Amino acid sequence: MPQPQEEVLRVFLTDRDVPCPVCRYNLRGLGSTTCPECGVRLDLRVGSIDLKLGPWLLCVLAVAIPMGFTGILAIIASIGAQRSAFWGLEDWIALGGLWAMTLAYAVALTVLSKRRSRFLRRSPAGQWWRAGLWTAVMILSQAGTIWLISWYL
Ligand SMILES: [Zn+2]
Structure with missing residues (x-):
C-alpha cells in the first residue's frame, strides 16, 4: 500500500537539510506539510538533473x-x-x-x-x-x- 504524500514528505525531510522553496528556511525534521516560517504548503516532486532550460x-x-x-x-x-x-x-x-x-x-x-x-x-x-x-x-x-x-x- 502506497504511503500518503504527507508521510513521504515527512520521511524525506527527517535527516535532510532542504530549504523552503519560498523563504529558504531549513525544513529538516518537519512534521507537517506547511513551512513553519512562511506558511506555504509543501509537496515532494521528481526533478531531472538533465533538464537544462x-x-x-x-x-x-x-x-x-x-x-x-x-x-x-x-x-x-x-x-x-x-x-x-x-x-x-x-x-x-x-x-x-x-x-x-x-x-x-x-x-x-x-x-x-x-x-x-x-x-x-x-x-x-x-x-x-x-x-x-x-x-x-x-x-x-x-x-x-x-x-x-x-x-x-
Ligand atoms: Zn518558507
Missing part, C-alpha cells in the same frame, strides 16, 4: 521580445490611426503589417510551446544548435521589420 528559454525570448516590440508598435500605430486626419493607404498597409507580424510571432510562440517536450528530449548540443539558429532567424526578422519601418518613415 537555457536553450529553451533562449528560443522563447527570441520570439517573445520581437513580439512585444511589434505589438507595442502596432498598438501605438493603431492609436495614431484613430487620431490622425491624414491617415492614408500606406499607413494602413504598415499598420496591417505590424499586426500581421505580431500575430505571426504569437503563432510561433504557440508552436514553440507545443514542441517543448520534443525540444527538451534532444541532446544539449542539438538544443543549443537549434536555439542559435532560431535566434538568428528571429534577429533577421527583426532587422527586416526595422528596415521596413525605416522605408515607411
Whole structure:
C-alpha cells in the first residue's frame, strides 16, 4: 500500500537539510506539510538533473521580445490611426503589417510551446544548435521589420 504524500514528505525531510522553496528556511525534521516560517504548503516532486532550460528559454525570448516590440508598435500605430486626419493607404498597409507580424510571432510562440517536450528530449548540443539558429532567424526578422519601418518613415 502506497504511503500518503504527507508521510513521504515527512520521511524525506527527517535527516535532510532542504530549504523552503519560498523563504529558504531549513525544513529538516518537519512534521507537517506547511513551512513553519512562511506558511506555504509543501509537496515532494521528481526533478531531472538533465533538464537544462537555457536553450529553451533562449528560443522563447527570441520570439517573445520581437513580439512585444511589434505589438507595442502596432498598438501605438493603431492609436495614431484613430487620431490622425491624414491617415492614408500606406499607413494602413504598415499598420496591417505590424499586426500581421505580431500575430505571426504569437503563432510561433504557440508552436514553440507545443514542441517543448520534443525540444527538451534532444541532446544539449542539438538544443543549443537549434536555439542559435532560431535566434538568428528571429534577429533577421527583426532587422527586416526595422528596415521596413525605416522605408515607411
Ligand atoms: Zn518558507
